Amino acid sequence: MEFRSIKGTYDILPNDADSWQRVETCVREFITRAGYSEIRTPAFEKTELFTRSVGEDSDVVSKEMYSWTDQGGTDITLKPEYTASVIRSYIQHNLGAKSPLTKLYYLDNLFRRERPQKGRYRQFRQYGIEAIGSPHPEQDAEVITIAYELLVELGIKDITLKLNSIGSSECRNEYRQALKDFLQPHLDKLSETSRKRFDSNPMRILDTKIDFEIVLLQDAPTITSFLTLDDANHFDEVQIYLEALDVPFTLDTTLVRGLDYYNRTTFEIISSKLGAQDALCGGGRYDKLAETLGGKQTPAVGFAAGLERILIAMDEVDTDQKIQADKIYLIGLGDAVRPTMLKILGEARKAGLIMEFDSLRRSIKSQMREANKIGASLAIIIGDKELKDKSVQIKDLKNGQQESIPIDSIISYIKSLN
RNA sequence: GUGGGCGUAGCUCAGUUGGUUAGAGCACCUGGUUGUGGCCCAGGAGGCCGUGGGUUCAAUUCCCAUCGCUCACCCCA
Incomplete structure (x- = not known):
């Protein structure tokens, strides 16, 4: 790659x-x-x-x-x-x-x-x-x-x-000195990094993860007593x-x-x-x-x-509560319906409906599968037959019920469902 | 910058004591008669087994290098 x-x-x-x-x-x-x-x-x-x-x-x-x-x-x-x-x-x-x-x-x-x-x-x-x-x-x-x-x-x-x-900063200077005074006698036993910090930034020694140093520091002066x-x-x-x-x-x-x-x-x-x-x-x-x-x-x-x-x-918490909007899947069959199909899509979206369609020119079976896959609640089907009598099929994907309605009333019909 | 672990399909992983066309599950695609999804069934596509070299008649498998990912050191959110 x-x-x-x-x-x-x-x-x-x-x-x-x-x-x-x-x-x-x-x-x-x-x-x-x-x-x-x-x-x-x-x-x-x-x-x-x-x-x-x-x-x-x-x-x-x-x-x-x-x-x-x-x-x-x-x-x-x-x-x-x-x-x-x-x-x-x-x-x-x-x-x-x-x-x-x-x-x-x-x-x-x-x-x-x-x-x-x-x-x-x-x-x-x-x-x-x-x-x-x-x-x-x-x-x-x-x-x-x-x-x-x-x-x-x-x-x-x-x-x-x-x-x-x-x-x-004033009391931190004092504390820094006190910490150094405390560590001075043990300097040769400290790790290399701690010895470096002794000069550059002694307070960072407090961050150590080395067991010996953690034990040693239990008796060290604390910053709070220098406030x-x-x-x-x-x-x-x-x-x-x-x-x-x-x-x-x-x-x-x-x-x-x-x-x-x-x-x-x-x-x-x-x-x-x-x-x-x-x-x-x-x-x-x-x-x-x-x-x-x-x-x-x-x-x-x-x-x-x-x-x-x-x-x-x-991640340990369950966050998988998907917000499932009411999606509509628009299915077109054949070349002749395409302008009408896109007209429906445009008007539906302007009306605020959530609608998707298939731009792969696939079979009705594939398009239905797609509708199901995206979790659509409704499918609108338009083919040559519907085009002829200015209607569409609307299928409720939850219960499988399907009916024919006039093409002009798609939006009002869907809105009446809610 | 230093160390450990791991690199096989889109994802999760098998596998090969070195030997013909490298597998599974999930995901994906297409079908299961004329224009209908979810389950089911059938089929399909998809891998230079991370890359380069070495050993060998033969390497995805063994060795070396390299790159990548990952965890840790350091430090930070």
Whole structure:
């Protein structure tokens, strides 16, 4: 085969498109009800938007971006995540001037060049929301609740909400030092990757999957004990409000997000139905991002959820409830009837009827089989005999009853059936 | 970038201790008398057995390479 879809990309065929549409519709309705409006930004942005916001040293920027220099010499990158792009647009159009609180959502394609595996693709779809303008913990709680309740609404079971606070940058510096002090004596026993992280990004060591290190880290200082009073209060309030909203969560002091712009609240929702890539969604607060991108100081909180992963998690759920519209199949016999047949088709569709016909000039038997296959409830048959006396046969495919009616009354006849 | 698993029909998979025309189920197409579906019956189409090389009288089968898919590491949604 000469051409196939590129590694990490895939076609959504008609069969799967049904479930995609159901999920997308559900997401849009749910989020719209919560008062969030859609924003769509271009598929690519200046590369620097991401290097600056996501972080030069992050995995996403350092090795996963689809970047190129265009013919005009501009460095361009296919969006690997949406938040930076949304904030760029927020600043560019001065949305903050229209309202002190801006609530946005998106549902779109993103691109990262990673090795594909279960729940991870190079072109993937996310939906996400951003609440821009409020520094207060009730906003964190609302955002988290939307993430959680939407998954529940989609029928996904066995999900766990993990919550943490990584504080502000000041206390993170202190914590980073404390963590290094703690690990220093054990440095020679750590894995190679952990030793590298010791210098570059010690907090990532908390993500380790090595048993020995997990045990060792049980006694390590936790970020929560380094939070400033304000940070700690904020975190406490988030928890109080989540309880008020009846959203169950578990605290996880090892939850360190890979994007640089987060501060204070971070969270993640995982599903046991997925493989190693078990995060259905993740997000948190990012109060400094707008400034980083040259805007005014603007607190914000949001999350992103992977739609492929949601679809995988939903697979266990029974989603096979096909909406069966009342289809009509138009059967023509012989060359002479064709103009009349197409006239019927055109008028029926203008009248809002759901009608299909056979363009293969097949036998009546084949056409009847086709009518049955597509689940039509009625078949209209027109041949030379009918053409002569300006009538058609209408057959009810459920009970097999068939009758002859005048060709002019097809639409009114069908409408009278409902 | 690194490792494991897997590549036979559109799909799910048999099979060959190396030996003539490579199979099944589902799906698809056409028929089962003159112009009527669903069940049933009959027939049909569709595979360079992923690709290239090697061993052999003989390779879909054994060996090597390569490509692809997949899962995992890393990181993330």
